[in-house]
Amino acid sequence: MVKKLKKHLFPIAKFFFDKYTLKKRKYTYEGITVKISAEVFPPHFTISTKILLEYIKPLNLTDTNFLELGCGSGIISLFAASKGANVTASDINQxxxxxxxxxxxxxxxxxxxLYSDLFENLSDQQFDYIIINPPYYPKAPQNDKELAWFCGENFEYFEKLFAQLPNHLAPNTWMILSEDCEIDHIKQLATKNGLSFELILEKSVVKEKNYIFRIQKL
Ligand SMILES: C[S@@+](CC[C@H](N)C(=O)[O-])C[C@H]1O[C@@H](n2cnc3c(N)ncnc32)[C@H](O)[C@@H]1O
Structure with missing residues (x-):
């Protein structure tokens, strides 16, 4: 029922969402402000960024090495750095x-x-935390903006990420996904590369279930 309703509301919501994000918009969290243009993932209406921000809020990040892979606006990275972490924020979107x-x-x-296609330009540095809020809809991205949403027709983003991840895995490698995406398929791609998903948070927002998984070696 909820899924059906969402499907009908999606084109209307998308129209207003696209219109709103056309202009450079400010987003503020805990006194930190980022300006976000149309080509960059907007944390304003999307749920995932906020869930991650709230999840890391109580953590003691002082002197930890923290990577946000695919940082978008970078609000999570800035917040982690404000909490004392040594932060690396990478993205493929210039x-x-x-x-x-x-x-x-x-x-x-x-x-x-730094600019990096996944781990390509990241050195052999080891991290305590790796945070990933991935693009997860199966369609080929056509531009910078779409890189935040689409993972390739055949989930190429995940294929490539899970092939690289075993060499970079941190004790806390976290990925957020929503029930809206093909979680079982994504898990299968991880398993193929010797990785497993452990559920560490489940949160429903506006009837949509979101999950944070810890990724580990099998
Ligand atoms: C869903 S957005 C998340 C942005 C940010 N982490 C957040 O939570 O607000 C996904 C981000 O991954 C980036 N991305 C997509 N493909 C990538 C790749 N191959 N390498 C690095 N970043 C990538 C996108 O440009 C986008 O900024």
Missing amino acids: IAIKELKDASVKNEISLNV
Whole structure:
């Protein structure tokens, strides 16, 4: 019933969402402000970023090495850095990278921001935390904006990520997914690469279940 309703409301919601995000918008969390343009994943209406922010809020991150793989606006990275973590924020979207560098200066929070296709440009540095809020709809992305939403027709993003991840895995490698996506298929792709998913948080927001999984070696 809820899924059916969502399907009908989706085109209307998308129309307003696209219109709203056309302009550069500000997003503020705990006194940290980022400016987000149309090409970058907007945390305003999406649920996943906020769930991750709330999840890391009570953690003591002082002096931990923290990677946000696919950082988008970078609000999670800036927040983690404000809590004392040594943060690396990476993304394949150059606009996101530029805007996060600006936000780092404006908020006077330092972190390492770099362009990288998954782990390609990340050194052999080991992390205590790796946070991933992935694109998960199966369609080929056509531009920067779509890279935040679409993982390739055949889940190429996940194929590539899970092939690389065993060499980089952190004690806390967390991925957020929603019931809206093909979780079982994504789990299967992980299993193929010797990785398992452990559920560490389930949260329903507006009747949509969201999950944070810890990814480990099988
Ligand atoms: C759903 S958004 C999440 C953004 C941010 N982590 C958050 O929670 O607000 C996914 C992000 O992954 C990035 N991305 C997609 N494919 C990538 C790749 N191959 N390598 C690095 N980043 C990628 C997108 O550009 C986008 O910023």
